[in-house]
Amino acid sequence: QVQLVESGGGLAQAGDSLRLSCAASGRTFSNYVMGWFRQAPGKEREFVALITRSGGSTRYVDSVKGRFTISRDNAKNTVYLQMNSLKPEDTAVYYCAATPRMVITTTANAYDYWGQGTQVTVSS
Secondary structure, three states: OEEEEEEOOEEEEOOOOEEEEEEEEEOOHHHOEEEEEEEOOOOOOEEEEEEOOOOOOEEEOHHHOOOEEEEEEOOOOEEEEEEOOOOHHHOEEEEEEEEOOOOOOOOHHHOOEEOOOEEEEEEO
């Protein structure tokens, strides 16, 4: 079992930056691929970014490439999402997720553990 707790969301204006954090507890953090997903009102949950166990590889949805950066600190059991040049369309609840699966996947159903989410609201 892995417990995930997100923080760092809030209100921002277009062009601003926010950094989300996700603190993990429970099993060995470095055994999990970590992902960030988001869900806007009335929309399905969407993959945003993932990072492999060692942090050596990342993947992003096209809409955030060049603006968002995912990173992890395995010593601190924490994964981060640095969000720059925020846009109103980035407004959503952001979720941290973990999967022990060996495959790198952007599919939400493949992630076994989820945080409670943190709201990010970007105004124009």
